[in-house]
Amino acid sequence: MSEHELRVSKIRNGTVIDHVPGGQALNVLAILGIDGSGGEEVSVGMNVPSDRLGRKDIVKVEGRELSQDEVDVLSLIAPDATINIVDEYEVVDKRRLDPPEFVEGILSCPNRNCITTDDEPVDSKFEVLDDEVRCVYCETIIREDLADHIDT
Amino acid sequence: MRHEHLVTAKQLSRADVEAVLDRAAEIAANPAAVRERHSDALLGLLFFEPSTRTKMSFETAIKRLGGDVVDMGSVDSSSVKKGESLADTVRVIEGYADALVLRHPRQGSAQMASEFVDVPLVNAGDGAGHHPTQTLLDLYTMREAADGLDDLTVGIMGDLKYGRTVHSLANVLTNFDVRQHFVSPESLKLPRSVRYDLHEAGAKVREHTDLETILPELDVLYVTRIQRERFPDENEYRAIAGEYQIDEETLEQADDDLVVMHPLPRVDEIAPEIDETDHARYFEQAHNGVPVRMALLDMLLENARGDAE
Ligand SMILES: [Zn+2]
Numbered sequence: 001m002s003e004h005e006l007r008v009s010k011i012r013n014g015t016v017i018d019h020v021p022g023g024q025a026l027n028v029l030a031i032l033g034i035d036g037s038g039g040e041e042v043s044v045g046m047n048v049p050s051d052r053l054g055r056k057d058i059v060k061v062e063g064r065e066l067s068q069d070e071v072d073v074l075s076l077i078a079p080d081a082t083i084n085i086v087d088e089y090e091v092v093d094k095r096r097l098d099p100p101e102f103v104e105g106i107l108s109c110p111n112r113n114c115i116t117t118d119d120e121p122v123d124s125k126f127e128v129l130d131d132e133v134r135c136v137y138c139e140t141i142i143r144e145d146l147a148d149h150i151d152t
Numbered sequence: 153m154r155h156e157h158l159v160t161a162k163q164l165s166r167a168d169v170e171a172v173l174d175r176a177a178e179i180a181a182n183p184a185a186v187r188e189r190h191s192d193a194l195l196g197l198l199f200f201e202p203s204t205r206t207k208m209s210f211e212t213a214i215k216r217l218g219g220d221v222v223d224m225g226s227v228d229s230s231s232v233k234k235g236e237s238l239a240d241t242v243r244v245i246e247g248y249a250d251a252l253v254l255r256h257p258r259q260g261s262a263q264m265a266s267e268f269v270d271v272p273l274v275n276a277g278d279g280a281g282h283h284p285t286q287t288l289l290d291l292y293t294m295r296e297a298a299d300g301l302d303d304l305t306v307g308i309m310g311d312l313k314y315g316r317t318v319h320s321l322a323n324v325l326t327n328f329d330v331r332q333h334f335v336s337p338e339s340l341k342l343p344r345s346v347r348y349d350l351h352e353a354g355a356k357v358r359e360h361t362d363l364e365t366i367l368p369e370l371d372v373l374y375v376t377r378i379q380r381e382r383f384p385d386e387n388e389y390r391a392i393a394g395e396y397q398i399d400e401e402t403l404e405q406a407d408d409d410l411v412v413m414h415p416l417p418r419v420d421e422i423a424p425e426i427d428e429t430d431h432a433r434y435f436e437q438a439h440n441g442v443p444v445r446m447a448l449l450d451m452l453l454e455n456a457r458g459d460a461e
Contacts, residue, residue, distance in 0.1 A: 115261045116264075118238070118258060121239050134348070136263065137259065137261075137264060138279075139259070139281070139345040140259075
């Protein structure tokens with residue numbers, strides 16, 4: 001572990017999300033639904049120097065694993081991120097993200113005329129494109145501010 | 153064509169389009185041959201917004217195939233007003249009908265509805281989304297008028313942002329050797345999703361704010377209506393709409409063989425004096441809706457029957 005990364009304190013059990021693009025850490029927290037009110041122990045490093053990305057963010061969450069949905073959305077805003085599972089201060093599993101073809105029931109469609117915004121028994125579904133997502137129903141494309149559309 | 157439903161024009165390959173248009177041409181040439189072809193078929197009409205013409209066109213098509221319709225009636229008098237979901241409505245009506253036609257104000261409604269039913273479902277317009285049967289009849293008209301769908305230069309003009317017929321047509325034309333020119337005011341340019349599709353398809357596309365420069369190159373000019381309600385200010389609407397109207401003077405610069413099309417209804421985009429010229433194909437275009445929808449219903453019902461056996 002490099003000297004820089006040590007600036008963010010070690011966690012005992014939980015998840016370290018590394019190599020998040022600089023400035024995206026707060027969106028990562030939004031995806032995880034963490035705003036501090038739940039009492040989670042979270043450390044965030046922002047704009048930490050990185051060989052790979054120049055500047056990166058890093059998020060460490062004590063006592064928490066990520067669901068597949070969370071991982072899917074995370075992969076949209078931080079495709080180069082790595083997820084480290086920590087057990088007793090040791091990294092026991094290290095995963096790269098693999099953007100899914102579709103994300104379902106996670107983002108809400110910004111098009112107010114989209115059928116998914118009605119009271120219908122259907123989940124939102126977005127096709128994942130290169131650096132944007134597209135509603136399978138109304139075809140609206142969302143590129144920026146994906147985190148704003150997360151259905152929480 | 154091996155589709156269960158027709159939701160977007162995008163799902164149609166070149167071969168699909170040709171199969172439907174060829175079948176439509178056969179039917180138009182000899183309507184008597186299909187008169188009893190689907191005499192036991194009932195078509196469910198679910199029109200959640202008024203569209204007398206599209207509805208009548210489907211009704212005519214199924215009746216000319218020997219079938220009949222069951223009609224949900226107007227939205228005011230139906231259970232929709234009581235708050236039933238679209239998903240529930242289509243699941244109920246599919247029990248009555250052999251195929252469904254859906255017109256609904258929400259984008260994506262046909263896609264969603266098709267996920268809930270087993271009988272063929274045809275999208276007859278979903279908000280600003282798609283209107284694939286309109287596209288098929290547009291292509292049929294274009295093919296007849298321009299003698300084929302390849303090596304054509306097509307201009308599409310008007311409200312390109314909200315015009316679902318434009319979105320469907322632009323998408324399908326990428327299957328053919330067609331150069332597409334889009335003419336619209338800045339505020340009504342093609343939406344991002346359509347640009348994305350055209351780009352992905354490697355389409356030859358150019359965008360313009362006025363018709364003049366490209367008019368002489370066009371084989372087909374497809375005109376759509378600019379809707380007043382898109383503009384907060386009446387004067388702004390007038391200023392813009394006026395620039396996208398065509399009359400005989402406009403067409404002086406056009407090729408003699410230029411084909412002028414319009415999905416109708418028109419307001420004043422095309423001056424009545426054009427109606428009498430050889431350019432005008434929009435009424436023919438509307439009439440072509442019947443054989444094209446007959447062909448499509450015939451193929452979908454046939455597929456469904458095959459699946460059931
Ligand atoms: Zn949508």
